[in-house]
Amino acid sequence: MSRSYHPLRELPLRYRLWLALLPSHVRDEHGRELRDDLTDHTPSMGPFVLDVLKAAPTAHWDVLRQDLILAARQLRRAPAFSLIAGLTLAVGIGGNVAFFTLIDAVLLRQLPITSAERIVDITEENVGRGMLTFGIAPANFRDLTRDTTLFQAAAVYGSRSGTARIGETLERVPYAAVSGDFFRVFIDRPLAGRVLHRADDVPDASSIVLSYRYWQRAFGGDPAVIGRSLVVDGTPLQVVGIMPESFAFPTATTAFWRPIALTDGEWERRGARFVSAVARLRSGVTIPEVAAKSAATGRSLAVQHPRTNDGWSVLVRELRDARVSRVRTPLLFVWAAGALVLLIAVANVASLFLTRAVAREREVALRAALGARAGRVVRQLVTEGLVLASLSAAAGIGIAYWVLERIRPLATDFVPRMHEVAIGARTVWYAVVLVLLATALLSVVATTPVRGARLWDALGGGRASPSRRRRRLQRGIVVAEMALAVFVLVAGALVVRTLVRVLAQPMGFDARDVLTFRVEPPWRVNLTASLDTVISAMAADRRRANDGYAALLDQLRAIPGVTNAGAINRLPLTGDWWTTGVRLPERPGNAQEDRIPTYVRPVTPGYLEAMGTRVLRGRAPAATDAAGTERVLVVDGEFARRTWGTADPIGREVLFDGPPNHPAPRARVVGVVEGVRMSRLDAELRPTIYVPFAQAPEGHYLDWGMDVVVRGVTPRAGDEIRRIARGVFPDAAVFRVASMEDVVSVSTADRRFQLLVLGVFGGIALVLATIGVGGALLLSVRERRRELAVRVALGARPDRLWWGVQREGLMLAGGGALIGVMGAMAAARVFSSLVYGVSVRDPLALAAGPVLVIVAGFVAAAIPATRALQVSPVAALRD
Amino acid sequence: MTDDTGPLSPTSYQILLALAGRDRHGYLIRKAVEQQTDGAMRLGPGTLYAAIRRLEDEGLVEESPWRPDADLDDRRRRYYRLTKSGRAALQAETERMRATVEFALRQLKTRPAR
Numbered sequence: 001m002s003r004s005y006h007p008l009r010e011l012p013l014r015y016r017l018w019l020a021l022l023p024s025h026v027r028d029e030h031g032r033e034l035r036d037d038l039t040d041h042t043p044s045m046g047p048f049v050l051d052v053l054k055a056a057p058t059a060h061w062d063v064l065r066q067d068l069i070l071a072a073r074q075l076r077r078a079p080a081f082s083l084i085a086g087l088t089l090a091v092g093i094g095g096n097v098a099f100f101t102l103i104d105a106v107l108l109r110q111l112p113i114t115s116a117e118r119i120v121d122i123t124e125e126n127v128g129r130g131m132l133t134f135g136i137a138p139a140n141f142r143d144l145t146r147d148t149t150l151f152q153a154a155a156v157y158g159s160r161s162g163t164a165r166i167g168e169t170l171e172r173v174p175y176a177a178v179s180g181d182f183f184r185v186f187i188d189r190p191l192a193g194r195v196l197h198r199a200d201d202v203p204d205a206s207s208i209v210l211s212y213r214y215w216q217r218a219f220g221g222d223p224a225v226i227g228r229s230l231v232v233d234g235t236p237l238q239v240v241g242i243m244p245e246s247f248a249f250p251t252a253t254t255a256f257w258r259p260i261a262l263t264d265g266e267w268e269r270r271g272a273r274f275v276s277a278v279a280r281l282r283s284g285v286t287i288p289e290v291a292a293k294s295a296a297t298g299r300s301l302a303v304q305h306p307r308t309n310d311g312w313s314v315l316v317r318e319l320r321d322a323r324v325s326r327v328r329t330p331l332l333f334v335w336a337a338g339a340l341v342l343l344i345a346v347a348n349v350a351s352l353f354l355t356r357a358v359a360r361e362r363e364v365a366l367r368a369a370l371g372a373r374a375g376r377v378v379r380q381l382v383t384e385g386l387v388l389a390s391l392s393a394a395a396g397i398g399i400a401y402w403v404l405e406r407i408r409p410l411a412t413d414f415v416p417r418m419h420e421v422a423i424g425a426r427t428v429w430y431a432v433v434l435v436l437l438a439t440a441l442l443s444v445v446a447t448t449p450v451r452g453a454r455l456w457d458a459l460g461g462g463r464a465s466p467s468r469r470r471r472r473l474q475r476g477i478v479v480a481e482m483a484l485a486v487f488v489l490v491a492g493a494l495v496v497r498t499l500v501r502v503l504a505q506p507m508g509f510d511a512r513d514v515l516t517f518r519v520e521p522p523w524r525v526n527l528t529a530s531l532d533t534v535i536s537a538m539a540a541d542r543r544r545a546n547d548g549y550a551a552l553l554d555q556l557r558a559i560p561g562v563t564n565a566g567a568i569n570r571l572p573l574t575g576d577w578w579t580t581g582v583r584l585p586e587r588p589g590n591a592q593e594d595r596i597p598t599y600v601r602p603v604t605p606g607y608l609e610a611m612g613t614r615v616l617r618g619r620a621p622a623a624t625d626a627a628g629t630e631r632v633l634v635v636d637g638e639f640a641r642r643t644w645g646t647a648d649p650i651g652r653e654v655l656f657d658g659p660p661n662h663p664a665p666r667a668r669v670v671g672v673v674e675g676v677r678m679s680r681l682d683a684e685l686r687p688t689i690y691v692p693f694a695q696a697p698e699g700h701y702l703d704w705g706m707d708v709v710v711r712g713v714t715p716r717a718g719d720e721i722r723r724i725a726r727g728v729f730p731d732a733a734v735f736r737v738a739s740m741e742d743v744v745s746v747s748t749a750d751r752r753f754q755l756l757v758l759g760v761f762g763g764i765a766l767v768l769a770t771i772g773v774g775g776a777l778l779l780s781v782r783e784r785r786r787e788l789a790v791r792v793a794l795g796a797r798p799d800r801l802w803w804g805v806q807r808e809g810l811m812l813a814g815g816g817a818l819i820g821v822m823g824a825m826a827a828a829r830v831f832s833s834l835v836y837g838v839s840v841r842d843p844l845a846l847a848a849g850p851v852l853v854i855v856a857g858f859v860a861a862a863i864p865a866t867r868a869l870q871v872s873p874v875a876a877l878r879d
Numbered sequence: 880m881t882d883d884t885g886p887l888s889p890t891s892y893q894i895l896l897a898l899a900g901r902d903r904h905g906y907l908i909r910k911a912v913e914q915q916t917d918g919a920m921r922l923g924p925g926t927l928y929a930a931i932r933r934l935e936d937e938g939l940v941e942e943s944p945w946r947p948d949a950d951l952d953d954r955r956r957r958y959y960r961l962t963k964s965g966r967a968a969l970q971a972e973t974e975r976m977r978a979t980v981e982f983a984l985r986q987l988k989t990r991p992a993r
Contacts, residue, residue, distance in 0.1 A: 022925060023932075030928040033905045033957060037924045041906065051923020059929035066936060 007031040011038055018049055021056040023063045025376040067383035074384055081356060082388070084771070085349045089392035091764055092345025093434050094399025097423075099335040099757075100430045101404060102411070105421040107328060111320050112246040112420070114188045115280075120287060121322030122154075122277040122294065124312045129597060135273040137308070138266055144297050144314060145279055150290050153184035154279035158260060159250050163522045163733040165231040166218055172520060172733040173214065174253050175232075177260035183209075185280045186249065193226040193241030196259060200240075205259035208237045212245040214255035230256075233522035234731065250276070252419045271308035278319060291316040327415050329833040330750060334757040337491060340484045341761045344768045346438050347477045351772055353385070353446035354474050355779045378447045385442035389435040397423065397431055410756065413749035445473065471783070474776050475812060481772045482816020482853050483823060485765035489849035490824040492758035494831055497838045497845050498682070499751050505837070507744070508636075508676030509572065510612030514740035515713045516571060519552070519725055520705035521545065521732040542627070545704040546694045549604055552708070552728040557606075559720065562712040566607025567693070571707035572678045573747040574736075582689065583655040584643065585666065596643060599678050599688040600656075602696055608634070608673055610711045611740075618650045618671030625692035631667035632692065638675040639687035654689070656696070667691065681747060682836035707736075715739050754834065769816070770856040777809050777864035781871075788871045798869050805865035806858065813857025817850035824849065887972045890930050893920055895939065895961060895969040902943040904956035905931065931959065939965035 008016055008031045015038055019027055027034070043051075075082040110116050122144060125132045136144075138156060145154035157178040164173045180198030191212065200207045208230065210219075219225045229236040237258060248254065260275070281290060298314030317325070401423055412418045523541050549567050556565040570577040581595035588594070608620040616637060625632050633654060640649040649672055655664040675685040693706075710721070718737045725734045745752070781788065788801065824831070828840040838845070887895070897903060897911035908931075909922050922930070934940040943960035961969065 019925070022929060026929050026932045029932065030905075034924055034928055036956070037906055043923065047921075047923060048925075052925035055923070055925035055929040059932065062929075062933045062936070 007035040010035055014045065015048070018052045021052055023059050024379075025063070026059055028376075063379065064383065067380050068387060070380060071384040071387040075388065078356070081352065085352050085388055086392050086395070088345045088348050088768060088771075089389060089438060090395035090399060092342035093393050093396030093431060093438070094403060095761065095764070096338040096342045096434060097396055097427055097431050098400035098403035098407070099331075099338045101400060101423055101427045102407070102421055103331050103335050104426055104430075106415060106417045107324055107331060109420070111249070111323070113186060113249060116319055118281045118283070119185060119319040120279050120281060120290060120316050121319050122279055123315050123322070124273055124298070125315055126311050127313065128311050136275055136277045137270045137273045138262060138275060139268055139270040140301060140309065141275070141277050142267065143301055144294055145277070147293070150282060150285050150293060152280045152282050153181045154277065155179045155182035155185050156260065156262075156275040156277045157182060157250065158275050161520075162232040163520055163731075164218070164255070170731070170733045172735040173255040174251065175256045175258060176250055176254050178257050179260050179262065182257065182278075185278050186247070187280075188244060188247045190241040191244045192223060193239070195241055195243075196257060201259040201261055203261055203263070205261045206235070206237050207240045208256045208258045209241040209243055210239055210256045211243055211247070211254050213252070215242050218255075248419075251416070270305055287316065287318055323416050327750070330754055331415070333491070333830070333834065334754065337488050337758055337761045340488055341765050341768075342434065344481045344484050344765050346441050347481050348768045348772045349388070350442050350445035351474050351477050351775055353442060354470060355775055378443075381446050382439065382443040385446060386435070386439045389438045389442065393431045393435045397427065400427070407753070410749055410753050413746050414753070445477070471780070474779065478769075478772045478776045478812050479816045479819065481769040482813055482857070483819035485762070485769040486817050486820025486849035486853050487823050487827070488758065488765045489762040489852055490820070490845055491831060491834060492755070492762040493845035493848040494834050494838065494840065494842060495751060495755045495758055497842055498835045499748065499755055501837045502681045502748065502751065505681070506674065507681065508613055508674050509740070511740040511744050513711055514611065515710045515715060515717065515721070515737070516707055516740050516743060517718075517721060517725070517737040518705060518707050518735055519729055519732050520703065520735070521548070521729050523704055541704060542694075546627070548728050549693065549706060552725060553604060553606060555724045555728070556708070556710050556721065559710075559713060559717065562710055564606050564610040564712075565708065565710045566610040567604045567706035567708045568607050569602045569706055571709070571743065572676050573681065573743050574707070575679070577678070583664070585653050585655055588655060588664065596639070596687060598639060599686055601688060601690050602693040603690045604693045604706070607709065608690065610709045612711070613676060614674045616672045616674060617648075618669070620671055620673065621690060621692040626694045629695075631665060631695050632670040633667045634671040634673055634690040635669055636673050636675045636688045638685045639689055640672050642687055667696075681744070682751070709740065766852055766856055769853065770860045773809055773812055773857050774860035774863055776812065777805055777861050778867065780808065781805060781864045781868045785871045788868050792871060801868050802865045805868050806861045809857045809861025809864075810854065813854045817853045820853070821846055821850055886975070887968060889920070890922065890926065891934060891939075892969070892972055894927075894930055894934060895965055898940065898959055898961045899966070899969060902945045902958045902960040904958050908959070934965070938962055939968055
């Protein structure tokens, strides 16, 4: 010990410094001999240093080996203790490692794309109208990326899907339509063949590059596929190359890349933000620099083209950030919750160590008295912590693997890059860091009694006076555990409240007993043809589609049990399918403020009935609303309220956008229906109008695909439905067969994921904190058993004793609850990302944590309180 | 601690050997080792005391109450002696070495150098 006399102090500093490399107990126990030796036979520095350097590692290894053996024996000797402490740590480490692995793969690690750090995503957004990261208009893209001192290459792309025919199978596949420089932005080399070039991006372009996954899945990895053709939406496309497995952009499911082939007219468009954009920066150009310059360009575009660009701003982000921006906060949140739980676990184990330290106090003191220096004892305790933490971490990695496999199906619905999530070397390193941190924390706590160094107190006078310091420390730990548990529980309660709220609000439809699937006929209108040809071609396709869907719905309605069936071009909760908006005859101008942003949804007769969307006034679209008859529409309550206030909407007119130089088509309102949350359940209601499918060209996304809803059947009827659909549309893909309840469920996957994680973590935190309180009180009872025994002997009332212990437990839990609630209140800003429609200071959520913790404290105190009554005066006093 | 007489490191062997004939203190052990090995093994103080520590922990060596004549005795010194298992370990290691040497000699005899 440094405080006591040490013979080595008498040596010159040059010897002492080097001798410090030897284990302390060698120095301590042979200090006198070393001093004498070195004083009597002063060696020269060279050989002396060499000798110490040679001896030190072996000596340290000897100590470590002994301590490891001792630690293993110690753990075996108290299996219950080891199991509880080990499991606690393993669960804490496992949860934490699982979420680190997730975050590492999704947020931290760079995309597996060549020099991805120099690729940016460029998007426009209109914050005022709530259109965030909305896409970009081609003309704006050109103006923004014109500066070649900033950009090496830039490209637009769109995520699309098409019906691919391979042999007799039709399959709906997602693909990307990309402009000429796409593969100059992404410079990954193809696995075989070539990438797409500018020369490919022409009208009637037919070259495609396959993704590795699709090549494997659809072609069995046949290298001879290059040069062959793949029929997509009825058009044969030529395979010219295959990309490597690592290249997964825009998504992991992208089947192939084909030229986007925008027309000159489309490149001129400034108001329609229908493509996405990426660009490669020149080396030496930083992202903030580009972001600032692009924002400035965006502002000047807004001045030059107020009609299309007013209110819009430009956002430039690193590609990785753009891809994961939506999940960043929720993921960091669950990781933070995991970190808190780990902290609780470590605190708990530290508290257990402390409890045991009391039991071992005499043993330690005895060893000290017999010559073992405190340093040696501390080292032994640290090694024991290290062994325990390492074993727990090994189990923790197993737990993490298990957790990830459970999370994967749920998270895949909303977390990008899930396929990259796997336990690997970085996970193990992270676990090693956790082990070291946990060991450090454990060691500091567990060695407190030893470092207190009042060894003689413990042996002699200590018989009656327990270490106040250790008791305070343990209480502090328990209160902190309780506070952390409350914090996590409040977060969980907020998510529960939000989810309940989101699911309980009127959705505008009745999801029970509704089956839905999508039909996508492969007909495409050739937009490059002359306007008249396009219009007549579209009219022909419309007739074909109309007749087809009418026949399909008739056959579906004939299935036993089916009460109604209908179709809509885009089903609610399947994506944010915005449309550009409509105008009113009173304000027919083309200015931005004259347009009412609206979801325009073509529907067949029977759709609103099948979905269970209630008609508030007037009627729903009917079979009589055919092509050639008066054009009608149905608005939702939100559209009516925002447009006409409280006035009756029935009979009013709305203007749509017609073909250029044609009079704007107008339609008359014949009904008002309840509002439906189209894009997300946890978003504002947006104005929506329904137009009869037979009449309106509006609201289509250049396809004739429809989501069909059938009321009265379960997904088990899927095969029959497929057969019927194939009969009507032999060349169409039929996909996404699901119950409407599943659609709702998938749309809330992110919140259910948060709920699951916070719920599990909250539960673990609560259990751990309960064990913590129980442990501390047990120790307190054990320490006070003499006092208790005296009181029992003097005839104290048992209920008084019992409540005495209970009060102690409630004080600990109450203190923790108070701190936890204050913490949760202070963290309101962090919590705001978790909630929707519920206040972050929701009293019910804020109360849930403390109530649970106080109940837990009460339960935890029951065992020690009961034990207090069983103290045998004779046994206690004999001790 | 060790009942098994696994191979001893050369340092441990020489220290045990130095204590086989008589009890010695640290410095005398170093001198004896130097003599036993014709100066080939010179133990520095670091190596020596770390090794003694290990041998003590392993139960092969212990502190000895023995002291030489009062006038010769350096009273400050701690003397060490072999324990029972220390002697057994030394014995076993020596046997092992003798077996090795005998084997080596036989090999050299059967295949004389050309």
